[in-house]
Amino acid sequence: MSTPALALAVALLTILGYWIGRRRSFAVVANDTSKLHSRPTYHGFYVAIWCGIPAAFVFFFWVLFEGYLITDLVVAGLPESVVGGLSADRMNLVVNDILNLASGNIVATESDPMLRAAADHYIQLQSMSRVALVVLVLSLAVAGMGLSLRAVQPHNRVRNRVERVVQIFLIGSSTIAVFATIGIVLSVLFEAIRFFEAVPLSEFLFGLQWSPQMAIREDQVGSSGAFGAIPLFAGTLLISFIAMLVAVPVGLMSAIYLGEYASRKVRALVKPLLEVLAGIPTVVYGFFAALTVAPFIRDNGSLLGLDVSSESALAAGLVMGIMIIPFVSSLSDDVINAVPQAMRDGSEALGATRSETIKKVVIPAALPGIVGGILLAVSRAIGETMIVVMAAGLAANLTANPLEAVTTVTVQIVTLLVGDQEFDSPKTLAAFALGLMLFIVTLVLNVIALHVVRRYREQYE
Amino acid sequence: MNQGSADKTRVDRTARKTVGDFTHPDPRITCRNVSVHYGDKCAVRNVDLDIGRNEVIALIGPSGCGKSSFLRCLNRMNDTIEGCRVSGEFRMDGNDLYDPDMDVVLLRAQVGIVFQKPNPFPKSIFDNVAYGPRIHGLAQTRAGVEEIVETSLKRAGLWEEVKDYLNDPGTSLSGGQQQRLCVARAIAVNPEVVLMDEPCSALDPIATARIEELIDELSELYSIVIVTHSMQQAARVSERTAYFHLGDLIEVGATDEVFTKPQHKLTEDYITGRFG
Known part of the structure; x- marks a missing residue:
């Protein structure tokens, strides 16, 4: 059988x-x-x-x-x-x-x-x-x-036993996510530890030079490899910052419009359309950034006499910002809708205008959810890969100028692991160290934001 | 009117014309031929009523009779409800409330409302009361705002209980305290009319008594329109009473007369508890 x-x-x-x-x-x-x-x-x-x-x-x-x-x-x-x-x-x-x-x-x-x-x-x-x-x-x-x-x-009492079994199944299902997280962390952690045996932690954390090429044979001309992660994280943060600069105001304002001003018909039409943005594959955003936005910025920059490289942090950041608008707007819209109507009535009954009500009552009450949405968007921006691979470039420049090409952590992980690799060289293992760092950074961001939300939220019933 | 044999003189149940005098010698707000529709549903039908200066008028009637809808017309809170249409004439001191040029914001500052369920903002007690004065710029300095907050809380009878906790959230108070906080919040903007939509329905008898005392004190300064399900409460606090039934204003009159000698059969049935 x-x-x-x-x-x-x-x-x-x-x-x-x-x-x-x-x-x-x-x-x-x-x-x-x-x-x-x-x-x-x-x-x-x-x-x-x-x-x-x-x-x-x-x-x-x-x-x-x-x-x-x-x-x-x-x-x-x-x-x-x-x-x-x-x-x-x-x-x-x-x-x-x-x-x-x-x-x-x-x-x-x-x-x-x-x-x-x-x-x-x-x-x-x-x-x-x-x-x-x-x-x-x-x-x-x-x-x-x-x-x-x-x-x-x-x-x-068979019912009680059946329900006990069902309960055990539910517990089991909910622990799967936890175990998956632990498994991922451990697998990345062990490889990262092997990397840190070859490259000191301090060099990785504080080095200003990123150039992971290693000589494969003794007699090969070439670099001995430099593994300073600062330029990568600087590039990631620069692009994420530009993306948030686009996504937070646009997303929040469209959420306010949808939640407070739009009629039911407009809302039913616009909200799904906005969410379509979230459904576009990131690869498509990537070539939109590389083929449309980046040349546009370069040409306009040269008209203004600015020296813009054809792969710029600005192009990648702008497109990434557009990509995460729906994260901010959709989640913010949901929490704005969840603020009880009684709060708005109370404010308007005191002679507050619609916009005063929004600024002073609705937004403060919805703040935890809004911050949550923004946070999700930040994690998305930091972890986003495809757009930056195509539009931001590979050169690890340590710069704050958004018109220059920069590279990000995710881009480097991709380039390190694509193609033939040997898994005992620091060059390949560096990808795991970068992944671990990325994971830690997002985790810390999450913890900080959770703390902020708990501290400053205005709790309604 | 001849008060001989009660049942014969009483107006028949089927009559829908308002019984009693709906006018007031010194009116603050006059309402004529008021109707409210929610979509196709008619909630208030052709109501005429005056709200007098410094009087307390109670609106009573079974659930769904339109008294709250009528009340919310008086400071145009119905504007925020989708599909709600208001027709008829409302004049406050001669000004048309529904004039397109009417500034709703100013109107609501003049006609305050306290809702059925206490709805303090998720802010500190101080900020709850200071909210209105701040948006209307009633005080230029911090000290000025503090003074308004203190006076309003004192008038609402809440000052002694909260003066040491002004920075605690308003939502941390008990239900009765929250409702008094809402009253303080409403009177902090110096309204001329205060509307109360079943202000005591979520409160226990002690908190209710406290609110009723408050209504008595406030009536020296303001006109008060109170919607209530409790006939004892209407009898205790109001000078005039208006009885609504299924969207019609059935009977208006001095409170003691409406409760002791109702002229309409429907009014009598309601206040004697034959239906609710």
Whole structure:
């Protein structure tokens, strides 16, 4: 029985369990369901849970570990004369050969009878494992169904148990995000630590020079590499700053218009249109920035006698700002709408004009949400990659002039990891160090903003 | 009017013409032929009523009878409701309230309103009261604002309770205190008329008594229009009472007469509790 067929069988057994459990619950009280503590559906779910979950668990872990176990058994069965004195790398090659032989792929050492025997051993173990799996899973499912069917009794509090299981599932789902975050941080962290073994932390944090090219061979002419991250972070902050300069006023003002002044019809039309901006792929923004906005700025700059490079922080920042307008406007609009009408009435009843009401009552009450929206936009701006790759350039200039080309952390991560790399060179590992720094920066920004919001918000009921 | 055999002289239930004298010898606001529509639904129909100088007039009636809608017309708070149309004539001291040239902001400074649910701003107690005076520039200095805040809180009977906590948020007060704060906020801009839309419906009896005392004191300075569901409250605080029923103004008269000798059958049924 193949794996998908077995999974299907378990699923069918589970559905059958639900149906039988439900039928049984009617039967034990002779159709007078008012005598049941739990509704028939709960009895059905209870049987289905016992039928499906233990079997699915065993199934999952068996499939997960089966490969390792069988390989270990096969390796242990190899004669000492072959295994003795092999390094881990060589051993891996031998195992690979065995696996390839077992799955019928052609390998170079086809004629080796010892490997042939090992492959046969492997195939034999695998088919044994398959049979054992089918027997175990199906018997677990049937046993679970049988045992839980005995629990279909009028006074059994099955509903409480089913709800407990549901609760456990909900908890499990909500922890997945947490574990994913931890996993990402750890994987970046370990690579970053390897980088800091090669390059001192102080040089990375405070160095003003970024030029990650390393000599690959001893005799190669070229740089020894400089890993000062300051120009990258300066570039990131410059572009993000320009983007926020565009997005915050435009987004906030359009949110105020939509929330306070626009009629229902205009709102129903304009809000989705604004949100379309969020749906445009960043690549499209990227070539809009590189092919339309950047030349436009350069040409107009030269008319004014300014020296604008064709890839400028200004172009990238402007387009990025347009991209994040909907983040600011949509979230701000939602929180402005959430401010109770009673606040506005109270203010207008005192003779305040619409704009005074907005400035002095609505905005302060909506401030936490607005800051939240802006913060999300900042994180988006800092982490944005595609626009800056295409429009901001690769040169790590340390400058505050928005008309020059700068580069950002994300752009450098991309250039470091694109193409052929070796994962033991500081050049490649630097990408992970940059990623970690980026993560820390956004995290700190979030914490600060949360604190600010909690401190200054005007809480309405 | 002949008050002989009660039931015969009472106006029939089906009659919808206002009984009693809707005018006032010294009117502050005169309303003629007022109707309010929400979309197609008519909430107030052809109402005539005068609000006198320094009088307390109570608007009573079952829920949905249009008394709040009528009240909100008096400082044009209905303007903010989408789909609401107001027709008829409102004059305050001879000026048409619904004249296109009428400055709503000034009108609302003259006609203040206290809502059913206390709605202090999420600001400090001080800033809540100072809000109106600041936007109208009633005081040029910090000391001037402080003086207005103190007087208003004193008049609202809240000063003693909050004078040491002026920087606490207004929302931290109890319900009754919040409502008095809203009254203080409304009178801080020196209105001439104060509208109250069921100001005590969310309050306990002690806080209610406090507000009623306040209405008594304020009536020396202001005209007060109060919408209430409590007939005892109307009887206690008002000089005149107007009974609304399904959008019609049924009966107006001196409060003691309306409550003791109602002339309209509907009024009698309502105040004797035959329907609510």
